[in-house]
Amino acid sequence: MTFDSDLTRLEAIVAELEHNDLPLDRALKLFEEGVACVRSASDQLSQAEAQVQQLLEQSDGTFRLDPLGG
Numbered sequence: 001m002t003f004d005s006d007l008t009r010l011e012a013i014v015a016e017l018e019h020n021d022l023p024l025d026r027a028l029k030l031f032e033e034g035v036a037c038v039r040s041a042s043d044q045l046s047q048a049e050a051q052v053q054q055l056l057e058q059s060d061g062t063f064r065l066d067p068l069g070g
Helices: 003-017 024-051
Strands: 053-057 063-067
Touching: 003 024
Parallel strands: none
Antiparallel strands: 053 063
16 A cells, blocks of 8 residues: 555555544554554655665765755
């Protein structure tokens, strides 16, 4: 799944879990699916963060790439 589809699915899960008349077994399955979506989205964010780099100009006019925040 993509990050956007994970978030969309999480929103749908939350909306369904907010119904008080949901059977317990269905609620547990939705909760487990939600946890999997959160883990997937978190992994995707970590991968994206690792790819983000910051271009810095050095005093001699050349540039170097550094990790963002580094």
